[in-house]
Amino acid sequence: MANWWKEAVAYQIYPRSFKDSNGDGIGDLNGITEKLDYLEDLGIDLIWICPMYKSPNDDNGYDISDYQQIMAEFGTMEDFDRLLAGVHERGMRLIIDLVVNHTSDEHxxxxxxxxxxxxxxxxxxxxxxxxxxxxxxxxxxxxxxxxxxxxxxxxxxxxHLFTCRQPDLNWENHDMRAAVYDMMRWWLDKGIDGFRIDAIAHMKKEPRLADVPNPDKLRYAPSMKSHLNYDGLLDYVDDMSRNVLKHYDIVTVGEMNGLFADRAEEWVGEHRNRLSMVFQFEHVRLWEPEEGLRPEPAVLKKIFTAWQEALEGKGWNALYVENHDLTRITSRWGDTEHHWRESATCIAALYFLMQGTPFIYQGQEIGMTNTRFGGIEDFDDVSAKNMWRELAAQGRSEEEIIAFLTNTGRDNSRTPMQWNTWPNAGFSDGEPWFQVNANYEMINVATQQQDPNSVLNFYRALIQLRRQERTLIYGRYALELPQHEQIYAYRRELAEDTFLVLCNMSSKAANWSEIELSLKGAHCVLGNYPQVDEDYRLHAWETRVYRF
Known part of the structure; x- marks a missing residue:
């Protein structure tokens, strides 16, 4: 079933770090408005803005004290209305975070x-x-x-499942639900185009609130199984849909830790009238200690293919590799030391051309990387500070803790956007609220706009290719070379039209044989190397897109 949000390319904005318009060092709504032409030129159709509501900022805006006011640092409601109008004038749409598992303790x-x-x-x-x-x-x-x-x-x-200043709402209470629904309708009537629903997987709790047995032996946080995608959660979603969601032409994306492909259709099935898409966590392993480790291609093949196949003809995927809770993908999966550009663009093609709506996180389109930290004072994120204290109590050295948090800390994705080579990367005329990554003079928008072979222009080419080829939106996904240890390959097929996406997910050249996968009759329509040297050999982190 065709739909506007299936054909869209989405862009996530973390407003505190995107663009400062008034020199106070903090990104704001007017800064986003200033950059709408940039997003339009990139090819973006849908913008998701992280929380900009009134908040004491215990968890960087995810602790909301008033759902219908704007945080003073970010501007005013008039600024938001102007931003929304600017988005719509350019033919784009805008969604906001719906954070209703919890509020601030100041609400x-x-x-x-x-x-x-x-x-x-x-x-x-x-x-x-x-x-x-x-x-x-x-x-x-x-x-x-x-x-x-x-x-x-x-x-x-x-x-409080998150910080002690984020008390959990009781979704068993129908008066509370009604108040939430009134707030949702207020925003939708204002003209927003949907919601990304934060922490939706945690809204249902084990009714008895019983102790967790053997907590130290559980894989996730000890109590996670008592509030992670717990039985009965879909009743809340159905109630929200009946009362609000189904009455508007909007897109909804649920943040769904703990959901696996075999149950995905229950959430996003075409005829269930629940959510449009979910952000599943399997491939990013959020909240797990080993999150910073690079996954083997075989693992990615298994996870992505399971989700592609589970929703084929039934529902829709949300495609992403970065967000505000994750480290930078080129640092996490790629090779920033030897093949920064190649790995950034290869990973882009890998996820972007699968069946689903692709999301780009700010700075991902220029290959922004993890930053460097010198001590606990360099971290802002509450979870990183808590982890520091826990690891220190375990006797870990400062060097070990910094190394661990450098690989896993959420602060990596929250450094200011790198616009140009000016002081503070062009993010602000004032002192930025958080340190700018030291590599901004090499990695920035202005420099890459002038380079036809840049990461930014590769993303532009990806977006343009997807937009003009219906097969790359609605075509069926089929995995190729399933046993290859380096190459992730898949087809997209619709009627007589076929595309093949090849990605060498390693820093060494990779070969395959014509018998394993033939390129007969194929034409290369996109790649991240200047030319195709050998048909059946990929350079380090090379990606090619063929059309048959």
């Missing part, structure tokens, strides 16, 4: 809830008595430490 709902045990909003959050002078259960928060915080005023604990 009026929570202030009422904590005011007394008999307040009407008490049950809008999850409160429990302690036991034997300790927390209600042994659940651990996603950002480490207990998932419970004691409130001395009412002498009970409230649940």
């Amino acid at each position: 009026p709902w929570f202030l009422e809830s904590r005011s007394s045990r008999d307040n009407p909003k008490r049950d809008w959050y999850i409160w429990r008595d302690g036991r034997n002078g300790a927390e209600p259960n042994n659940w651990e928060g996603i950002f480490k430490g207990s998932a419970w915080e004691f409130d001395p005023l009412t002498e009970q604990y409230f649940l």
Whole structure:
């Protein structure tokens, strides 16, 4: 089934780090508006903006104190309205983060809830008595430490799966849901084009809030199985759809840790009227200690192919390799030391041309890399600071901790956008809120706009190719060379039209035989090397797209 959001190319903006318009060192809404022409020229159809709501910033805006006001650092509601109008004037669309697993502890709902045990909003959050002078259960928060915080005023604990200043909403309470739905309709009536729904996988909790047995032996955070894609969660999604989502022509993308391909259709099936797409976590392994390790091509083949096949003719994939919670993909999967450009562009082609809507995270299109950290003072992210304390308590040295967080820390993706070679990478005329990556003079938009072989212009070519070829949007995916240890290859097929995508996911040349995969009748329409030297041999991190 054709749909506008299936044919779109999306771009994620982390507003604090995108563009500062007033010199205070903090990215803002007017800065985004200034760069709309750049996004239009890149070929973007859909923009996703991370939270810009009023917030005390305990978790960089994901702790919301008012869903219907703009954070003062980012501007005003009038600035947002001007941005939305500018997006629509250029034929693009805009979605925003819907963060309703939790609020800030400064949200009026929570202030009422904590005011007394008999307040009407008490049950809008999850409160429990302690036991034997300790927390209600042994659940651990996603950002480490207990998932419970004691409130001395009412002498009970409230649940917070993230930071202690992000109390979880109680989705069993229908009055709370109604208030959330009113807020959603307010934004949709304003004219936004949908939502990325944050932490949706955690909204349903194990009803008894029971202890987790043998917590140290679990793969994820100890309590994760008690609130990760828990049975009954889809009832909440159905209720949200009945009351809000199905009444608008919008796109919805759920952040879905803990969901695997065999159950994907339940969430995004064409006829289920639930979500448009989900961001699955299998290929990025978010929240796992080994997240920074480079996956083998065989692992990526297994995961991507499972999702492609599971949703073929049934639902739709959201394609991504970077976001605000992940390290930079060229540092994580590629070879920034010897083959920075080649690996950045190879990875781009790998995920971008599968069946689904591709998302680009700001700076990904110029191959931005991980940054460098000198000590704990260089980290801003609350999860990194918590991890530092935990590792230090385990006796790990400062050098070991920095090395670990350099590979896994979310701060890597939150350094200011690198626009040009000016001071602060052209991000701000003032002192940036966070350190600019030292490589901005080499990696920036202005330099790459002038280089026809740049990462940026390769992304432009990818977007243009996908836009003009319906097969690369709706065509069936078919894996090729499944046993090859270096090459990830797949076809896209629609009617009599066929494309072949070849990606050498290694820093060594890779060969295959004509018997394994023939190129007879094929024409190379895109590649990241100047010319095709040998038909059945790929250079390090070479990618080619053939049409038959």
